[in-house]
Amino acid sequence: MKNILKISGFLSLLLLLFASCEKDNITTTVEELVGTEKQMETDLKQVLGKSPNGWVMMVKSTLADTACIPVVMQFDTTKNMVKMKSVYGTTPNNKSTYLINKGVSGILLNFSGGSIVSSLMRMDRSYGDVTDYVFKVLAVSSDAIKIQCLKSGEAYKQEGGQVYTLFKRPDSWKWADDVTLLDMKTAEAKVGLNNVNGILTLNYIPTSKKVNLGFSFRNSFDSNLAAWQAVDPFYNNASANVFDKFYIFFNPVNYSNTGTIQTVYEDTPVARQGYNALCYLPFSGNASSSTSNAKFVKSIKTPYFVINEVIRNGTNVTIKVASYDKTGKEYITGEYKNFN
Amino acid sequence: MKKYLFSVFIFLICTATLSSCKKFLNEPFDNRLELKNIEDYAGVVKKSYPTRFDLFNEVLTDNFKLVPNLMQDAWKPLYIPIYMFKDDYQHTLGYTSPATAYSHFYNKIYMANLVIDGVLSSQGGTAEKDAVLAEALLVRSYCYFILTNLFGMHYNPATSGTDLAVPLILEVNKENRPSYSRSTVKEVYDQVEADLYKAIEIYEKNPAVVPTNPYRFSLGAAYAFATRLNLYKSDFAKTVLYADKAIGQKGRVLRTLKTDYDVLLKSGWEFFAQQFNDPSAHPNIIMAVQSEYVHHPFGNNWGGFYLAPEVLTQIANNDYRRSIASNAGTVIDNATFIIKNNTGWQTSRYVYFNMEEVLLNRAEGNLRGTAPNPANAVLDLEELRKVRLINYTALNTGAMSNAELLTEVYKERRVEFLTEGLRWYDIKRLGLSVAHKMDQNSSVIDATLLPNDKRSALQIPVNARVGNPVLENQLNPR
Amino acid sequence: MKKLFIYTLLILAGMSAFVSCSKEEKVSLEKENLDYFAITNKPKEKWNALDSLCDTLYRDYGVKIVYEYTPQMIRPNDFYYPPAYDKALAYTRKVMKTLWLEPLKKNFPDYFKKETPIEFILMGGFYHGHPTNTAIAAGAGFNGQFYRLGMGGINNLDLSNKAAVHDHVVILWHEHAHNQDVKYGRGEIFDRISVGTYYKEAWNTKTEAQAVADGFFRKYGGFAPEEDFATTVEHLTRFPKNDVLTLINSNEKLKRKYNLITKFYLDKGMDLHKLQSVIYDLIYKN
Incomplete structure (x- = not known):
């Protein structure tokens, strides 16, 4: 009896062995993998150059839930150079290099020179979720490139960070054109805006909610700008220092505005001049920026506005602003006016 | 005639062959030593002293941080899991690890058992035989003491009757493949005590034949062992009693660290490290062991483990113990190590017991006993501080409570015994918690050992479980 | 039972041997991968x-x-x-x-x-x-x-900041000194000069004057022998010969380190004093 049991046990073990053998069928060959990789590399090389207005990477800050921060990249595929524009600031000469590298795990899109991407990797996560300047390329199609940060953070974090789906820059994104629409550094931009009372009306597209804010511009940092520039989180951090020294100004705000221009303001968030954009990411070194900006960003649900149009009619100034979601769709549209 | 001669010749050859056979059979086939005389047994017991393969336990403590880029890659699969309090470290016997310690200490227990079994029936004088027996008992006792403290929970009178320790093997095995089951912590501690006290009794009776060599168990070393045992059992009266006896044997001689430091200034690191644990130059060392080179992942510039920032802040700037530290890597790595056990690539020398431990055990005993004697504790504490500090000034002990004094004693223990393998047992017996990070620049703590954590009883190693299925059912809970 | 087991094992082993044999040919990886x-x-x-x-x-x-x-x-x-x-x-x-x-x-x-x-x-x-x-x-x-x-x-x-550029180039030679140290070894004799007196991680708590008195050209040199070697090279590259000679005459340890290192470099064809004046002139006299 015992023997029978033993033998049948043994036989069933054998059966298991064979059964598992059969399952272990790898259908993909090495040649196929190499082939897919080669195809992807070719596709990527072609597709990168096929959007003359560039590709957009939407970076998520820990400070906002829906609004994401756009980085527009124009690839020069003949010289492997890339130009980037973003709301964080302006970049001198705006030039950096990129490479398409190969690893065993696949094709890599490598922003190999110092750029906005390597700079963001160095910043804390309120500036964005970029954790590497080398990305694994996950998928390439004519209108989308899916990439993933190779590292996910510190040395002992697992490989593979945030996944981004790059899309072609929409034509409606006038802010990302080469024309400067608003640069508060300049005297001409300050006309009609600096120390002038105004109103900012925001429309939240998903909920159709409308919000009015008392809003103004104040160049209070101009007198000792150089000293303030020393606390610029990008500038004082050599590894992230790829932007122009920042230009900052106050945007006094009144949260309880009733729809017409008023003269009182409740708080003074600090704006940083981005590329045709206003950026409200807090930075240590300025108390107002740390507290007022945090409150402002939370209240308006975005850490930035891009400026798509500036209309000047005599002394009347209208500025059309927007903020985008992860897919690049308008999440907030808004209009600033210095007249009722 | 010819036939006759031939027969005789054959007969002679046969006798010769057969008689030589007999002689041949009388000898062990591989020329091994047969234990007959007292000298034979004394020889075995001298060889039965274990190497300090338990020193890997420093990696488990809060004394060290991991700096991976200053660690030989080959050691990472062994030491990083241990640092993370995991059981699945690489079993490379030879490097110091739980697996190595387990097999090594049992090897030595086998030798001790061999002596204990046979020495009394050997040829030789009674007093001499007793002394060899006592020495073997001490070795066995010490081995079990280390094994139970590594693989069992710390001795706790409330639970030691059920807490599992290690298999207690007290005889030389005569079966083919016996299997052993784990005894309780109480059973092992009882055995450790029985062996130890029996040995002390023998030593005290025949002082003339007791070894005085610092590489063997002398009476002083036996007392020092008894002090540690009783401290770990929280029997503070006996801790003080045996500390007094140990000091009575040798006097209260401590290491004058300045002398070692002067050697360093004069002769450099190499000679400094060679002489540091030499008992002939350091009378504070009650018992030491010299062995083949054993690698440790600390105490050198390629091991990967360096002094934790918390322990560095405990060493004052005017403390000579800071002067004998060195740096590995660059200023960015911030990696400091203390050299104590290195003698070279051929040999290593380790301390089993030293006077500093006896003194600090006594100070703790004097503070935690039922009738505390803080004045005596202060005397011992200051005696040590005098030979550790540059420009020594006494502590303001008048204003200190017993608890504060105890904190000072614990601080001294931690700093004084760095890399000596005692901190882990202090963490276990005092119920301290340990936090380990993989990345020292990160705020993330990757592994935490809570007070009285189950993982403080290391898992019975795989090499012990192979072929002994009983142990598989008696693994430490996780 | 035992025999049966062994036979089955043998058969299995034989089978797997043949099976794996036939698969082998397909594997070909591109070299760059x-x-x-x-x-x-x-x-x-x-x-x-x-x-x-x-x-x-x-x-x-x-x-x-x-x-x-x-x-x-x-x-x-x-x-x-x-x-x-x-x-x-x-x-x-x-x-x-x-x-x-x-x-x-x-x-x-x-x-x-x-x-x-x-x-x-x-x-x-x-x-x-x-x-x-x-x-x-x-x-x-x-x-x-x-x-x-x-x-x-x-x-x-x-x-455009000459002082910053000069400092940068001097530090470049400091880093290159590490390279030379690793390549040739600064030697036991150098290590002996200040053995046991290195500040380790406390180097930043010292003053430069204290460091010089203790036999280090810079307090950072007091960190460890490696940096001691590199800061000595750095000092010779940074300051004119006469200043260096005045300083080393104030301290026996500095003098010994100076002698070892000038020899170490001269043997390889590098006069650090000349290097100092070449760098200085290029930056400040152009």
Whole structure:
């Protein structure tokens, strides 16, 4: 009896062995993998150059839930150079290099020179979720490139960070054109805006909610700008220092505005001049920026506005602003006016 | 005639062959030593002293941080899991690890058992035989003491009757493949005590034949062992009693660290490290062991483990113990190590017991006993501080409570015994918690050992479980 | 039972042997995929101005200047950030060519031939053990290698600031001293001079005057023998000969270190005093 049991046990073990053998069928060959990789590399090389207005990477800050921060990249595929524009600031000469590298795990899109991407990797996560300047390329199609940060953070974090789906820059994104629409550094931009009372009306597209804010511009940092520039989180951090020294100004705000221009303001968030954009990411070194900006960003649900149009009619100034979601769709549209 | 001669010749050859056979059979086939005389047994017991393969336990403590880029890659699969309090470290016997310690200490227990079994029936004088027996008992006792403290929970009178320790093997095995089951912590501690006290009794009776060599168990070393045992059992009266006896044997001689430091200034690191644990130059060392080179992942510039920032802040700037530290890597790595056990690539020398431990055990005993004697504790504490500090000034002990004094004693223990393998047992017996990070620049703590954590009883190693299925059912809970 | 088992095992072993035999032929990997990250050289038609400059320097001096990072370039556990393109271009022209390689080849041809690293990494910022920690962990980082040298802080180096540039070039020679130390070994005799008196991590709590009194050219040299060696070279490269000689006569240990190191360098064809005046003149007298 015992023997029978033993033998049948043994036989069933054998059966298991064979059964598992059969399952272990790898259908993909090495040649196929190499082939897919080669195809992807070719596709990527072609597709990168096929959007003359560039590709957009939407970076998520820990400070906002829906609004994401756009980085527009124009690839020069003949010289492997890339130009980037973003709301964080302006970049001198705006030039950096990129490479398409190969690893065993696949094709890599490598922003190999110092750029906005390597700079963001160095910043804390309120500036964005970029954790590497080398990305694994996950998928390439004519209108989308899916990439993933190779590292996910510190040395002992697992490989593979945030996944981004790059899309072609929409034509409606006038802010990302080469024309400067608003640069508060300049005297001409300050006309009609600096120390002038105004109103900012925001429309939240998903909920159709409308919000009015008392809003103004104040160049209070101009007198000792150089000293303030020393606390610029990008500038004082050599590894992230790829932007122009920042230009900052106050945007006094009144949260309880009733729809017409008023003269009182409740708080003074600090704006940083981005590329045709206003950026409200807090930075240590300025108390107002740390507290007022945090409150402002939370209240308006975005850490930035891009400026798509500036209309000047005599002394009347209208500025059309927007903020985008992860897919690049308008999440907030808004209009600033210095007249009722 | 010819036939006759031939027969005789054959007969002679046969006798010769057969008689030589007999002689041949009388000898062990591989020329091994047969234990007959007292000298034979004394020889075995001298060889039965274990190497300090338990020193890997420093990696488990809060004394060290991991700096991976200053660690030989080959050691990472062994030491990083241990640092993370995991059981699945690489079993490379030879490097110091739980697996190595387990097999090594049992090897030595086998030798001790061999002596204990046979020495009394050997040829030789009674007093001499007793002394060899006592020495073997001490070795066995010490081995079990280390094994139970590594693989069992710390001795706790409330639970030691059920807490599992290690298999207690007290005889030389005569079966083919016996299997052993784990005894309780109480059973092992009882055995450790029985062996130890029996040995002390023998030593005290025949002082003339007791070894005085610092590489063997002398009476002083036996007392020092008894002090540690009783401290770990929280029997503070006996801790003080045996500390007094140990000091009575040798006097209260401590290491004058300045002398070692002067050697360093004069002769450099190499000679400094060679002489540091030499008992002939350091009378504070009650018992030491010299062995083949054993690698440790600390105490050198390629091991990967360096002094934790918390322990560095405990060493004052005017403390000579800071002067004998060195740096590995660059200023960015911030990696400091203390050299104590290195003698070279051929040999290593380790301390089993030293006077500093006896003194600090006594100070703790004097503070935690039922009738505390803080004045005596202060005397011992200051005696040590005098030979550790540059420009020594006494502590303001008048204003200190017993608890504060105890904190000072614990601080001294931690700093004084760095890399000596005692901190882990202090963490276990005092119920301290340990936090380990993989990345020292990160705020993330990757592994935490809570007070009285189950993982403080290391898992019975795989090499012990192979072929002994009983142990598989008696693994430490996780 | 036992026999049955053994037979089955044998049959199985035989089967697996044959099966695996027949599969073997299919495996063929492209050679470039054998490395974890493939090494790709940028084709000439893709070169930008900096690539061309680096190529010229490579042909003239044999040093490959790296300003673009690929995953196989950087240690996976460390965080270095590539320099901004324009800054790297200006830096390569001014520091790499004019202040380092040109004068080196011209004034110290033997030393140049034997001791110049073959790779130089430009870093935008500094070495970081963690991607975002704010502590300034400076240090060029690449010092402990035979063939590679690197400098950090290029994004923040103001090339119009002569003092900053002078300091940078002097530190470059400090880093190169680490390279020489690793390559030849500074020797037991050097280590003996200050053995047991190094400040270790407490170096920053000392004053420079205290450090000199203790026999270190800089307090940072008091960190460890490696830095002691490098800061000695750095001191000789930074200050004029007469100042150095005055200082070393005030302290026996400094004098011994000076003697060892000037000899160490002279044996290899480098007069550090001459190097000092060459660098100084290039920066301040032009």
